[in-house]
Amino acid sequence: MNTSPQRFEILLVPTHVEKPGEAHRAGDPVRSAVVEATGETGASGYPRYAGNGMEADIDPASGTVEALLVDGAELDYGLTAVAKRRD
Template sequence: MSTEPQTFEILLVPEHVVEGSADDAVRSAVVAPTGQNGASGYPRYSGDGMVADIDPVTRTVEALLVDGSELDYGLKPVLHPRT
């Protein structure tokens, strides 16, 4: 049985925020695996208007589209596993 989460919550927070919690987020989305790999080579997750390539080992967002566009300057994604 895999211990990797099947879904993640992505919080978009201002870059100056150190930890990034739900209180800091300007937007959030719960994303689930699509079964495909993205252009980065990592598994692709999507949901709530966000499409992300996520490295499941390091739990790092390697690529992110928000409503079909690249992430705005001044924002960064913070990833939280969901069970």
């Protein structure tokens, strides 16, 4: 039986850097999408989720976004993806 979450909400939040190598969240999300499990495994080895213009490989144990495409393109610099479990 698959115990991985079937749905996540991905939030794209702007980041800023005060010190080299240290990015911090800055502000409200600029975009969000609810993605659902596709039943496939991504190139990263984690389950693939897709929906609303986003396709992501997400580690179901930690909720870490391991790979992400937004409208078919890689994530722009200055944005960070945060996944929240949605059951």
